[in-house]
Amino acid sequence: MEHAVSNLVGTPVLLSILIVFPFLAALTVYPVRSARLQTLVVTLTGAVLIAASLLLIPRTPFTLSPKSLLGVDIHVVVETADFLLLFVFLHIGFKHNHTLIKILSVLQIVSLAYLDVRTMSGEHLRVAALYGDNLSLILVLVASIVGSIVCFQSIPYMKAHEEHLEVEKSTRRRFFCVLLLFLGAMNGVVLSNDMGFFHFFFEVTTLCCFLLIRHDGTPAAVANGLRALWMNSLGGFCLLLGMISVFTRLHALDLGRLIELSSKSGIYLVSVALLCFGAFIKSAQFPFQGWLLGAMIAPTPVSALLHSSTMVKIGVYLVLRLAPGMRGAFLSECIAVFGAFGFLAGAALAVGQSNGKKVLAYSTISNLGLILACAGLNTPEAFTAAIFLIMFHSVVKALLFLCVGTIEQRIESRDIEDMRGLCAKMPVTALITVSGVIMMIMPPFGLLLGKWMAIEATAKNLAVVVMVAAGSALTVVYWARWAGTLMSEPFAGRFFPERQPFLTWGALGSLVAGGGVMTVAAPWLYREFFTGILSPGYSPPYVVHGGGLENGWGAFPVLPLAVVAAIGFAVSIVALRRASRVRIVKPYLSGLQTDTPGMFLGPGNRPVKAEASNYYLSSIFGEKRLATLVNLAALVFLILILGAAL
Amino acid sequence: MIDTILVVAATLVAAPLLGGLISGLDRIATARLQSRVGPPVVQPFHDVIKLLNKEPVAVNVWQVFCAYAYLSASMIAVVLFALGSDLLLVLFTQAVGAVFLVVGALSSTSPYSLVGAHRELLQTLSYEPLLVLVAVGIYLQTGSFKIADTRAWGAPLLLKLPFLYAALGLVLTIKLRKSPFDLSTSHHGHQEIVKGLLTDYSGPFLAFVEIGHWFDVILLLWLCSLFWATSWTGMILLVAVTYALEVVTDNVTARMNWRWMLGYAWAMGLTLSVVNLIWLHVR
Amino acid sequence: MPVSTIPFGPQHPVLPEPIHLKLTVEDEVIKEVVPALGYVHRGLEKLAGTRDFHQMVQIVERVCGICSMMHAMCYCECVEAMMGIETPPRARYLRLIWSELNRLHSHLLWLGLFADSFGFESLFMQFWKIREKVMDLQEATAGNRVIVSVNVIGGLRRDLSPEQQQTILNILDRVEDEMRLLEKPLLGDYTVMKRTKGKGIVSAARALELGCVGPTLRGSGVAQDMRQLGYEAYGDLAFEPRVEKDGDCYSRLKVRYREVFQSIDLIRQAMEKIPAGEIAAVVKGRPEGEGLARVEQPRGEVFYYVKADGKKYLERIRIRTPTFANVPVLLAMLPGMCLSDVPVIVLSIDPCISCTER
């Protein structure tokens, strides 16, 4: 591996652009009050990040151990910063008088200090700080590209948002600052090899998350932010505990070595399990979903960036990283079942929601559960499925969040019921949203490709496959319902694209196009990137054949299917264009329809609105009842997992 | 290549013809069971041709799009099946059709369409997991999700997967819109939500939905036939008996509500499937 | 919570007759019901101002085509009482026979429609197949299938020949046999019970308070049947009202199913006892004063009030039909039930709108 580094001239530069540059940009934007300049800094940073991440593609795998930053030992810098960060948490805890945060910060500080003491003393192995393989690369690409696109869209969004809230003193600069900070931290997390680094960046994302959730400063926002903070601190604490136990065994905080040293011993598995707990919390798995739901109070770009496409992926990323280490262990199987449960429960709870953002949030939890299930299954097929799911979920979910944000700014509601007939008011946005939904649930799009792989990969694990089968049926319910609502009457057939800022169209458009192109390119993406991830020990499970992916017992002809689907789509579009000439009749209202659309002549000759609302089946899928049950079950699962590790 | 094209063409022609014929026979048999004469066997074709030539009216042009999309998806699913491709993929493709049908119905503001659409979603919710589990069962037995491999499997699957076949029968009842599950679009008009899902589809678009339905039925029956793929007689007999049982069930039960359906399909269907799968595992 | 507002009727395949219910539902559970009427209102009580009291017989027959004969009978009883006319004994038996035939066809019709309301189509077909036998009897004896126009003031326009009497008995035997065969499918089927038991419950006290009548009342355990009044020949025959306790749709179903056999039995009894003689009394003069009459129709008590002052045209004729009395209880039954229960519950009172609105 050492020689790979020497070959890669420029990799350190790229990495510092990816990690350090956003930090600097964040510091730059903070004092800037001019909206123009803010836009400039943000777009520039985004563009640079996109370019850098693309340039990184041919350079994996690599390891890198920078010695110093501005002459100070880099490890010392990071550790110090980590301490500082934890004291900031403590401060927040005191400021808001939040006991849990106080306790957790102190616990973290103490354990970090303990770890430091131990690393300083003893024979101290300096490990490579950064490491990148295709898995990290994919996450870097997601964070940098999707992240930047979201940042672009947040520029017009925040402008409208502040106008809407009638904020007197703009706080946008702070917002952008945190956003950029986050992008750097995100890249940092997925590129860290030294677990100290990992923890530091992990906590930076937690801080960003807190700041962004409480951005609007309303009491509810602050409360939800604090909840996110304590829950994620708990995650950080789990990480630290895991690290301590890793160190006890390895005498190093080296993520790569940890996996290579895979063993079935109890202490090893406990450390892995503890790290996984941290990951579960970051990925908002039950019973820790609360913070993610609360996070929906933040301005929508935040949800798009942190709470669906990138930050929550840190958790599943970590588990995927650790997976080879627990191959064959019962722990791994438990994680699979836990993930499948999260998938099912998330989908079920999403069915009970009419709040668009909450549906997205639950759907995110659900998808992360599926990814976890794949990670836990720990077969090459499952791994492939997990990575496809990460990629496509990031793109499509970001798209959907941005759509909801755009819609919300126009109709002043994020409730699905209020989006009925949106295609009349904002036809293009509605169409884009529907495309997003289609990409969520229909073949040949990537998410379905991932789900297909997942089911075929889980087929031998009965418990998992039953839950996945049920969960995916539930998924169809809430997406189809939403898409139908958007396209409801009154759409007369003429098409007036609504006006939106250029950056909004750009962001939405590029995400839709991205989803489509990536789908068609999926087999080649697979061939180019995935093989690298699957080493060591896994042989590539699929062959690319006839534009599709195939193995001994299944085949998914991506390209042919895409072509056929496109033809079907084109025919339907032609029909649709012609259909503008059909006679439009009023819908069936038992013969009582009036000239006003959707009104009928009710009792006493009074016009009544034929309200038609979706089913949310609150008696079955209502949050109140179901969530308690789910949380209980999840807790039991977690205890089982810990037991399995022991 | 030529082979493939021939198979595709043959499927696209034969499936609707067969589907219509089955539906015609179904209506005659139902009439007989009710001591009636019933329509001629080609009645479904008359219906569809008539509908295709009616004035196209729609409540919302999206509905037109959805009708076409539904038909396309159903056709693609059957063609994929004919080509012996991946069973799961076929099921997913067919589900796409169902989703478009629902989206089309939701595009109306009539509560009748809407209630029908939601019931259809609930029906999908009831049977989709069972279908996936049937596919999984077939995989566990034959070691492949590919339909071509299943066809070539040496012994009748029915003997190994009897409970899964029963679960498939449940799915078939739902899909054929037969009592006690004819909830979202009863094939006859006397129900509380009029024609439910199909209330606001009209004229040619209704015809598309009908043809798409034929494709769906053929697909499911074909799937049933896989359970006795070793001999033609066995295959035809199995499908005929299964369908006859469906018709009889339709005539000896009242229509239930969706709460019952969801509970029954999940409790009964999942139990049947899981028992069968466990059995496969243990062996 | 997201609710839907559904205009149920006036045109709706479940409702052969137009009534409108504005249903507010959430996830298919009924929250509120508001009815609207007037889609069948013709105003025929007012026709008394342009038709003499003989012609009114033909008008009231058309208050409803299902129990046409009983409307005419009730009206005639009312006028006859005002004028002090004694109808001949044979007429009293004949009226009973035809009204029980009316009830038979009505109950068979309802049993079919009720089966259809929960989607049991083959059962619906089966009942209507049996019902055709009764329809043939009506057509062969009265000259019309549905508007059984046999009444005149003072008695009847049609008699039954001994052969006709024998045919009626023979055919009723077959109807009875076929009905017995359907007892299990109707009352013992799991799916039927699932759809009817526990749906639309009304207690006896509530039923009385809301003024309900007929099988709806008897299904709630109140033994009240206007035939107990002994009008026409009912007083001469053995008669016990059919009562069920539970007050749900299943009870009402059972009451009507059992009343089918009761009607057959009453006709048999009447055929045995029917005396020979005149079928109509001579009518002289014009009615004067006030009169009230009540008759048990298939759906329950019908109430006629007639006021006359000896002029050519009646002063006022007022008809309160059974469904009119059962609408309030219907409104009380629906909330909390499922959308799919609406047809079942609505049909369980056997609604007849045309007579409700006249």
Place this chain on the structure above:
Amino acid sequence: MFEQITRGSRVKSPWLLHYDCSSCNGCDIEVIACLTPVYDIERFGIINVGNPLHADILLVTGAVNHRNRKVLENLYEQMPHPRVVIAIGSCALSGGVFREAYNVVGGVDKVIAVDVYVPGCAAKPEAIIDGVLLGLEKFKKLSNNWRGVGGIFREAETNES
């Protein structure tokens, strides 16, 4: 040929919508009786669809009154062409015995065009079948100009011209 097939199908697959204006039920139940085993009009491919958007034939029983007039108009408007209206029973034909009642507008033809009149009080099932078959004769004569699927691909000329 194509023309013949479409016309043929139209005649062989007439779907009914029954609307009760203010019938006394007499005619209504006779309409329902037509669907049942003894008369079984499904022999002619007829089904009772209960939905104007699917119906070819509108069967009206009973006299039109002020309130249901609007409903009748609404239903008629929702029916796609080609369509046939059949009035059943004296009430639907002219108002019958209720012609002079204050709330009665009159026969169905006061509101919408009626193609076939079936007299009777009540019209018997056989008479209703006769009426429907007479209505089908009208379908044979109706032009084939409705743009079906068909439509979608053929319509352009008919529409632009």
Place this chain on the structure above:
Amino acid sequence: MRAETITPDQLVGACARMKAEGFRFVTMTCTAMDENSFELLYHFDKNLELSTLRLTTSKDSPVHSITAVYFAAFLVENEIQDLFGLRFPGLALDYNRTLYLDEEIRDAPFCKNAAAEKNTAAE
């Protein structure tokens, strides 16, 4: 016909008494006596015996609704509002004269002097 004559203000009390005694509300009958006075009959049943309350009223002296006592009366009171033009204050479910009639029928058709003839808009 047994009938007890009462005054309008005794009505609600009398009904409450009837209800307490276990009477079932059968119906009401309204008859126009002359242009301005109307006779209202309230019919009750107990053990197959009919009893009637009789009262007279005029167009401009509304009779209080009895729906608070017997909810079942709401239909018939609405009907009388439609057909006779009387009003029943306190009506539980008031259709405001639209139970049966649409705007085409302007006058109460059962009133003595009213345009009792059929509305002949079409002719």
Place this chain on the structure above:
Amino acid sequence: MFPMMPAILRNFFSKRATRRYPPMTREPFAEVRGELKNEGSVCTLCGVCAVKCPSQCIVVDKKNATWQWDPFACVYCGVCVDSCKTGSLRQEPLYRKAATGREIVSVKIVLKEQTK
């Protein structure tokens, strides 16, 4: 399990209940009140039927010596037949055929006295 089973199987294996009308027609019952016929030869234009008719659909025009009947307004009750003293009216056991347009039946009456 399914109590309806015997009934439908019996249906399946026995003769169907359908009367195939048309083409098959059944002999009508003798007493059925169908289409109204005025023989004309014995009618005295007395007008009793017109007066008694509850649907008021008979018009007797003495001046033009016509007896007119509106088959679309008639309710086939037979009151006119019962009340006609001369027996000029009778009802066929068959109903009147469906039509595609309005119809009025008008019978020219040649009065006996006048022919003498």
